[in-house]
Amino acid sequence: MWRGGSNTRTCKRRFFSSPTRSRHHRPPYICRLHSRGSQHLKAMAEVDHLAAERATARFDVEEMKVAWAGSRHAVHVADRMARLVASDPVFRKDNRTMLSRKELFKDTLRKAAHAWKRIVELRLTEEEADLLRQYVDQPGYVDLHWGMFVPAIKGQGTEEQQHKWLPLAYKFQIIGCYAQTELGHGSNVQGLETTATFDPKTDEFVIHSPTLTSSKWWPGGLGKASTHAVVYARLITEGKDYGIHGFIVQLRSLEDHSPLPGVTLGDIGGKFGSGAYNSMDNGVLRFDHVRIPRDQMLMRLSQVTREGKYVHSNVPKQLLYGTMVYVRQSIVADASKALSRAVCIAVRYSAVRKQFGSQDGGPETQVLNYKTQQSRLFPLLASAYAFRFVGDWLNWLYTDVTQKLEAKDFSTLQEAHACTAGLKAVTTSVTADAIEECRKLCGGHGYLNSSGLPELFAVYVPACTYEGDNVVLLLQVARILMKTVSQLASGKQPVGTMAYMGKVQYLMQCKSAVSSAEDWLNPDAIQEAFEARALRMAVNCAQNISQAASQEEAAGFYERSPDLLEAAVAHIQLIIVTKFIEKVHQEIPGHGVKEQLQALCNVYALYILHKHLGDFLATGCITPRQGALANEQLGKLYAQVRPNAVALVDAFNYTDHYLGSVLGRYDGDVYPALYEEAWKDPLNETVVPEGYHEYLRPLIKQQQLKLSRL
Numbered sequence: 001m002w003r004g005g006s007n008t009r010t011c012k013r014r015f016f017s018s019p020t021r022s023r024h025h026r027p028p029y030i031c032r033l034h035s036r037g038s039q040h041l042k043a044m045a046e047v048d049h050l051a052a053e054r055a056t057a058r059f060d061v062e063e064m065k066v067a068w069a070g071s072r073h074a075v076h077v078a079d080r081m082a083r084l085v086a087s088d089p090v091f092r093k094d095n096r097t098m099l100s101r102k103e104l105f106k107d108t109l110r111k112a113a114h115a116w117k118r119i120v121e122l123r124l125t126e127e128e129a130d131l132l133r134q135y136v137d138q139p140g141y142v143d144l145h146w147g148m149f150v151p152a153i154k155g156q157g158t159e160e161q162q163h164k165w166l167p168l169a170y171k172f173q174i175i176g177c178y179a180q181t182e183l184g185h186g187s188n189v190q191g192l193e194t195t196a197t198f199d200p201k202t203d204e205f206v207i208h209s210p211t212l213t214s215s216k217w218w219p220g221g222l223g224k225a226s227t228h229a230v231v232y233a234r235l236i237t238e239g240k241d242y243g244i245h246g247f248i249v250q251l252r253s254l255e256d257h258s259p260l261p262g263v264t265l266g267d268i269g270g271k272f273g274s275g276a277y278n279s280m281d282n283g284v285l286r287f288d289h290v291r292i293p294r295d296q297m298l299m300r301l302s303q304v305t306r307e308g309k310y311v312h313s314n315v316p317k318q319l320l321y322g323t324m325v326y327v328r329q330s331i332v333a334d335a336s337k338a339l340s341r342a343v344c345i346a347v348r349y350s351a352v353r354k355q356f357g358s359q360d361g362g363p364e365t366q367v368l369n370y371k372t373q374q375s376r377l378f379p380l381l382a383s384a385y386a387f388r389f390v391g392d393w394l395n396w397l398y399t400d401v402t403q404k405l406e407a408k409d410f411s412t413l414q415e416a417h418a419c420t421a422g423l424k425a426v427t428t429s430v431t432a433d434a435i436e437e438c439r440k441l442c443g444g445h446g447y448l449n450s451s452g453l454p455e456l457f458a459v460y461v462p463a464c465t466y467e468g469d470n471v472v473l474l475l476q477v478a479r480i481l482m483k484t485v486s487q488l489a490s491g492k493q494p495v496g497t498m499a500y501m502g503k504v505q506y507l508m509q510c511k512s513a514v515s516s517a518e519d520w521l522n523p524d525a526i527q528e529a530f531e532a533r534a535l536r537m538a539v540n541c542a543q544n545i546s547q548a549a550s551q552e553e554a555a556g557f558y559e560r561s562p563d564l565l566e567a568a569v570a571h572i573q574l575i576i577v578t579k580f581i582e583k584v585h586q587e588i589p590g591h592g593v594k595e596q597l598q599a600l601c602n603v604y605a606l607y608i609l610h611k612h613l614g615d616f617l618a619t620g621c622i623t624p625r626q627g628a629l630a631n632e633q634l635g636k637l638y639a640q641v642r643p644n645a646v647a648l649v650d651a652f653n654y655t656d657h658y659l660g661s662v663l664g665r666y667d668g669d670v671y672p673a674l675y676e677e678a679w680k681d682p683l684n685e686t687v688v689p690e691g692y693h694e695y696l697r698p699l700i701k702q703q704q705l706k707l708s709r710l
């Protein structure tokens with residue numbers, strides 16, 4: 001009966017109804033846990049398996065938390081919001097990868113509603129509310145509502161339009177998304193096909209999807225949740241196509257959520273990974289001559305008059321792309337969060353995990369002590385810090401440019417575009433690859449969902465594509481680099497992050513003075529090598545393009561685009577290194593904090609130099625010997641980081657809830673957690689699996705029968 005009986009009875013039921021028997025069948029460790037109950041678990045949680053690691057840190061972790069978060073206030077608020085989320089059972093997420101798509105989506109709606117309830121009840125500030133949503137850590141329609149719909153209205157709506165729509169959005173009386181991408185075009189925004197044709201008879205726009213490929217496809221929150229969208233469509237008036245513009249369109253009834261007449265919409269289907277981005281209802285949308293009032297065209301940049309006349313304000317057309325610029329800078333800030341989570345898991349687990357080295361019965365070696373582990377992991381740790389600081393700087397730049405735009409100063413628009421596009425591309429590509437590397441650094445256990453790494457990767461990796469495919473964005477940077485190089489001859493001095501190109505005479509011929517490994521600790525030596533490499537790569541590309549004299553410039557650019565991509569990456573890496581060096585030059589309080597950041601800055605720079613040694617050598621910035629010295633210094637830096645590694649990830653100040661990883665637990669008590677987690681899998685709900693009677697038993701019996709006949 002027990003073995004062959006109903007396989008739908010759960011283990012839980014059996015354990016409680018027949019303790020003796022269940023103990024017999026239940027894995028021994030679980031029995032021990034349950035018999036001792038929560039007291040035992042509590043006692044276990046008090047053991048800090050990483051205490052010895054924490055004791056070797058040579059800096060003040062609390063002060064490093066401040067350096068990471070940006071201020072004492074930021075640490076305090078983040079801490080409060082993280083704990084608020086972690087202690088609320090509604091925000092539980094450990095079961096997420098086991099939910100069906102429908103359950104996961106409903107769970108997301110529930111969490112979003114509960115988060116909003118808490119935000120209102122506790123009267124949280126905008127800063128606190130943003131953090132709370134971040135710690136809920138589940139992609140959902142609210143990301144697009146707050147992250148793109150509201151900013152699009154703020155950036156492209158007139159005062160009057162903002163006055164009308166923003167209060168509705170702020171109180172969730174409407175839910176909005178950002179509907180730009182179509183089935184046929186995403187990267188090429190000018191190629192979008194949806195039309196918005198002005199009808200002067202009724203003072204309305206007619207929104208229409210003329211082809212299958214014009215169907216809106218991908219917008220997050222569109223599939224099931226949104227009532228409204230900012231829709232990007234070709235504006236046609238007086239028979240003329242004026243290109244892409246934004247329109248506020250209602251999609252669903254505010255009474256029963258059904259699609260409005262002429263609107264067809266739904267979810268586009270399951271996406272990569274279990275759990276992960278499947279909590280988001282990315283959607284498809286088609287319009288069949290849907291009419292909206294004229295005043296629902298976002299009219300800050302250009303207008304259509306009552307008579308149907310098109311009027312463009314005296315501002316650059318690219319301001320239409322402002323929402324994307326805003327989100328790209330947020331994505332850079334987000335990269336350091338995702339990367340630091342993965343690194344935190346891999347560092348803590350590497351300190352716990354031991355393999356080999358105990359021939360004489362002594363302790364085995366912590367895998368974190370292997371030089372190969374360090375050389376793979378510490379550059380990622382350094383990158384997390386580097387991205388954090390360049391993200392802060394980019395946020396400053398964005399705010400500065402926005403203020404200038406308000407004052408009708410458009411001089412820094414190109415700089416904002418190049419920096420947001422390039423940094424978004426480099427930081428997301430590195431982070432996605434780094435999460436996967438962290439999974440490998442955790443060996444087999446990293447492949448388990450309970451490590452948190454597979455889901456983190458699956459959620460993160462589309463960042464390389466959304467908000468602009470990374471290659472497309474880097475080519476934008478390359479174009480600006482080529483423009484800047486071409487202007488050098490005319491004596492125009494480049495500004496902002498391109499200013500170094502003004503030192504062209506020097507940087508094209510300088511030779512690095514490094515003669516010992518320690519010389520690479522000099523920030524000037526690093527800065528010079530990175531500047532010379534970036535400039536020489538850009539100039540080489542420009543020369544190659546112009547030498548293809550038979551070709552048009554655009555054709556030359558197309559031909560050389562793989563090299564241009566590398567030149568753009570070199571330029572962006574220079575920005576990251578420069579901003580890290582500038583950060584370390586600042587006053588940084590706290591015992592040993594500045595020294596640790598200095599070491600990480602050097603790790604980041606020398607790792608990039610080592611990884612891209614080909615570029616540095618090919619452009620003649622450094623000699624092979626100097627390259628070898630950089631690698632030698634890198635090894636010394638890894639040894640310096642090693643005793644501080646666990647404390648450096650503690651400084652991220654992540655709760656176990658937010659990390660969502662049995663391998664990255666703060667207390668390092670990994671094995672009982674892994675063991676316990678396994679038994680939560682739905683497959684373990686029954687001892688005998690479903691399907692046994694249909695498939696396994698007949699197979700075994702058949703074989704037994706055959707054998708018995710022999």
Ligand SMILES: CCCCCCCC/C=C\CCCCC/C=C/C(=O)SCCNC(=O)CCNC(=O)[C@H](O)C(C)(C)COP(=O)(O)OP(=O)(O)OC[C@H]1O[C@@H](n2cnc3c(N)ncnc32)[C@H](O)[C@@H]1OP(=O)(O)O
Binds near residue numbers: 146
């Ligand atoms: C939503 C969450 C918000 C915050 C949370 C942060 C945390 C994030 C975590 C999770 C959130 C996940 C949410 C994901 C949501 C995803 C949304 C989307 O994907 S929305 C769709 C995004 N689509 C794109 O990015 C499309 C990319 N394509 C383009 O941007 C353009 O087509 C282009 C590639 C730039 C080309 O444009 P175009 O053909 O018009 O022009 P060009 O000829 O190339 O250039 C003409 C000149 O314009 C300049 N330019 C181009 N872009 C800009 C810009 N943005 N700003 C300023 N200037 C720009 C360009 O340099 C040319 O200049 P000149 O040479 O003429 O001087």
Ligand SMILES: Cc1cc2nc3c(=O)[nH]c(=O)nc-3n(C[C@H](O)[C@H](O)[C@H](O)COP(=O)(O)OP(=O)(O)OC[C@H]3O[C@@H](n4cnc5c(N)ncnc54)[C@H](O)[C@@H]3O)c2cc1C
Binds near residue numbers: 179
């Ligand atoms: C998870 C997710 C969420 C999204 N959310 C939204 C949303 O909320 N709203 C919205 O409007 N959109 C959204 N998008 C769409 C997203 O913005 C686009 O997918 C993205 O801009 C890339 O465009 P594409 O899909 O057309 O790629 P494609 O351009 O078709 O890219 C395909 C390949 O072609 C290459 N390529 C394209 N053009 C060039 C070129 N000029 N030179 C060299 N190579 C090129 C690319 O590098 C890539 O390798 C989302 C996408 C994802 C994956």
